[in-house]
Amino acid sequence: MKYAYFPGCVSQGGAPELHTATKLICQKLGIEIQEISGWTCCGAGVMQEKNQLFSDTLNARTFAKAEQAGLPILTICSTCQGVMGQANLRMKRDPEYLAQINSYLAEEGLEYKGTAEPKHLLWILIEDYGLDNLLAQVTRPLSGLRVAPFYGCYIVRPTEALDIEEHPERQTSLETLIEKVGATLVDFAGKTRCCGFPILTINEKNSVAMVAKHTAEVKELGADAMVTPCPLCHLNLDGYQPKASKQLNRSINLPILHLPQLIGLALGFSHQEMGLQKHIIDTKPLQLKIGAGS
Amino acid sequence: MDVKVNIRRYDPDAGAPASFWQEFSLAVPETATVLDALIQIREEMDGTLSLRCSCRSAICGSCAMRVNGHAVLACKTRASESLNSEGVVTVEPAGNMPVVKDLVVDFDTFWDKIRAVEPYLQPQGPEPEGEYIASNESMLHLSSVTACIMCGACVSDCTVLEVDPTFLGPAALAKAYRFTADPRDGDAAGVSQRRLEQLSLPSGMWDCTRCNECVQVCPKGVAPMDRIMALREQAISLGLGDNNGARHAEAFTESVAHSGRLDELRLPVKTVGMFNLPALFSFLPVGLRAMTHGKLPPLVHKSVENVQSVRRLFSKVSQPPK
Ligand code: FES
Numbered sequence: 001m002k003y004a005y006f007p008g009c010v011s012q013g014g015a016p017e018l019h020t021a022t023k024l025i026c027q028k029l030g031i032e033i034q035e036i037s038g039w040t041c042c043g044a045g046v047m048q049e050k051n052q053l054f055s056d057t058l059n060a061r062t063f064a065k066a067e068q069a070g071l072p073i074l075t076i077c078s079t080c081q082g083v084m085g086q087a088n089l090r091m092k093r094d095p096e097y098l099a100q101i102n103s104y105l106a107e108e109g110l111e112y113k114g115t116a117e118p119k120h121l122l123w124i125l126i127e128d129y130g131l132d133n134l135l136a137q138v139t140r141p142l143s144g145l146r147v148a149p150f151y152g153c154y155i156v157r158p159t160e161a162l163d164i165e166e167h168p169e170r171q172t173s174l175e176t177l178i179e180k181v182g183a184t185l186v187d188f189a190g191k192t193r194c195c196g197f198p199i200l201t202i203n204e205k206n207s208v209a210m211v212a213k214h215t216a217e218v219k220e221l222g223a224d225a226m227v228t229p230c231p232l233c234h235l236n237l238d239g240y241q242p243k244a245s246k247q248l249n250r251s252i253n254l255p256i257l258h259l260p261q262l263i264g265l266a267l268g269f270s271h272q273e274m275g276l277q278k279h280i281i282d283t284k285p286l287q288l289k290i291g292a293g294s
Numbered sequence: 295m296d297v298k299v300n301i302r303r304y305d306p307d308a309g310a311p312a313s314f315w316q317e318f319s320l321a322v323p324e325t326a327t328v329l330d331a332l333i334q335i336r337e338e339m340d341g342t343l344s345l346r347c348s349c350r351s352a353i354c355g356s357c358a359m360r361v362n363g364h365a366v367l368a369c370k371t372r373a374s375e376s377l378n379s380e381g382v383v384t385v386e387p388a389g390n391m392p393v394v395k396d397l398v399v400d401f402d403t404f405w406d407k408i409r410a411v412e413p414y415l416q417p418q419g420p421e422p423e424g425e426y427i428a429s430n431e432s433m434l435h436l437s438s439v440t441a442c443i444m445c446g447a448c449v450s451d452c453t454v455l456e457v458d459p460t461f462l463g464p465a466a467l468a469k470a471y472r473f474t475a476d477p478r479d480g481d482a483a484g485v486s487q488r489r490l491e492q493l494s495l496p497s498g499m500w501d502c503t504r505c506n507e508c509v510q511v512c513p514k515g516v517a518p519m520d521r522i523m524a525l526r527e528q529a530i531s532l533g534l535g536d537n538n539g540a541r542h543a544e545a546f547t548e549s550v551a552h553s554g555r556l557d558e559l560r561l562p563v564k565t566v567g568m569f570n571l572p573a574l575f576s577f578l579p580v581g582l583r584a585m586t587h588g589k590l591p592p593l594v595h596k597s598v599e600n601v602q603s604v605r606r607l608f609s610k611v612s613q614p615p616k
Contacts, residue, residue: 157506194505209457
C-alpha cells in the first residue's frame, strides 16, 4: 500500500507530534507514504472566503502532482480532507471550471485530470487497510481506557463532498476505531459539532466556550481522553482548554489525542514516541492507565 | 409498520421535571412521515402532545424539529428512514430557541433578528417609469436564497448560537445577503455599504465558525453559510476590512500566496492587528505554554519547494478576467 502523503500546515507547525506519530504508525503498519513534493496549504476554508479560485487552483496543483506520482492521496486533517473534497467536487462538477484552472496550471507544466480522491487516514485504516489487519497489529489493547470521539466539522459536513452516501460507515468511523483498539467508547452528541477553532482570533470568547462545552461534557461522562482526526480541533481543545477551564471556573483536564497517537499507543509505541509530552493538557494519567512507558 | 417514537416533552404547567422523555409505540403506514406519526399520536394516544404544522408538504416551514439529533422538517422526513436498529425514532424540539411546550418553540428572537437586517428592498435614486429592471441572471442567483421558508432549522443547529445567543445567525444573515446581492437594492456605495457595515459588527457575519451545520440541515438548499461567506467577500471587496475576521482572511491568503503554506505564528498577530496590545498579550500565555511543550511553529517560516510557481499562479488567478 502506497500513498501520496499530504501532511497539511498544522502538522508542520503547531502540531508536529501529529506528523511524527503518523510516520511511525504507517511504517509499523506497512503503509508506505511519500510526501507530495511542494504541496501547498489547502486554504482551510479561510482562503476560500477571499479567493476561492486561487485556493482551488492550489488544490488542483497538489492533486495534479499526486496524479503524476500515480498515487492516491492520504490526508491527516479533517479540515484538509473536507476542503480538498469540496474543491475537488467543484472541479469535477464543472468541466469549464476545471479547464480554466488547468489553463493556469499548464504554464507550470501541470494538468489535473480529475481523478484524485483524497482520503483521510481515518477512512484508509477502515476501508483500505482493513480492521482485521489492524487488529492483528495491536499489541497493547487499550482496555479500560474511556475515549470520546471528536470528528471536526469538515469530515462530517457537507456530506456530498465526503462521499457519505457511498460510504455510510464513515459517519461512525472514529467510534469504530476507538472500539477496535480495545478502548471503551464514550459517545456524546457533541462529537460532530464545532471545536470553535475557526473563530479563535475573531471571537475568542465564543471559541473557548465551545471548547469548554465539549471537553467538560465528556469529562462528566467519565472519559479519560478525547480523540480527534483534526489537528485544528486539537489545537483548540488542547491548547485552549486552560482558558476554557477558567471560563467555566473549574478544572477540566481532559487529554486530547490525535488519531494516529491513539492507534500508535495500541500498536505498542511509547508515550514519548507518540509525542504525548508535547500536549498542553497533561497526558500522564493516560500513560499510567495503559502502562505506555515513558 | 411498527414504530416507537421517543419524544422529549415539556409542560410548563406541570412543574418539575423540566423535560422528560416519553416513548409511544404505534403502527403507521409504510409511507408515513415523522409528522404523520406525531399527528397520529396526538389524535389517538395523547391529546396533550403539542406541535406545530400546517401544509404537511414542506412549504410553510412550521414543522422544523430535531429528529435523531438534527433539525429537519418533520413532514419531509420519512419515519421508515429514521428508525434506529431498535425501531425507535427520537424527536425533540428545535434547538437554540426556548421551548413553549413539547415540540413548540418560541420564535421571537428568530423574527427579531430577521427584522434587524431590514429585510426589504431599499432602492435609491428616482423611481423608474415602470418596474425596476433586474437581470435574469441576478434573479436566478437569488432564487436559492429566496427559497428560504423561515423554518428555523438552521438556527436550531447553529453551533455559534449554542454558545452565544447574540449572534445574528444563519437565517438572518442569509436573508441579509438576499438584499445585498439584489441589484435593485441601492448601489454598492450606498445602501449595500451601510448594510455590510452593520453586518460586519460583532455578532454579525464574522462570528460564523463555518461549521456547515446550517448547510447540511437546510431543507430548501439555501446554504446559509455559503451566503455568509459571500457577504464576507462583498465586505472585503468594499474595503470593510477593519475587523479581525477580514484581516484573518487577508493575512491567511497573503501568507499562502507568498510561501505556499500558512505562517501560523504571524497569522494571529496580523488578525488582531499589529497594534492591538491587549489582544496580543492574551495570546501570550497560550504561546508560552506551547513553547515549553516544544510545539511552537517554527520562528522562521520556510517556503515550499518551487514557491515561484505558487506566486505565479496567484498573480495569474488574481488578474481580472479579460
Ligand atoms: S408542515 Fe409545513 S413545512 Fe412541514
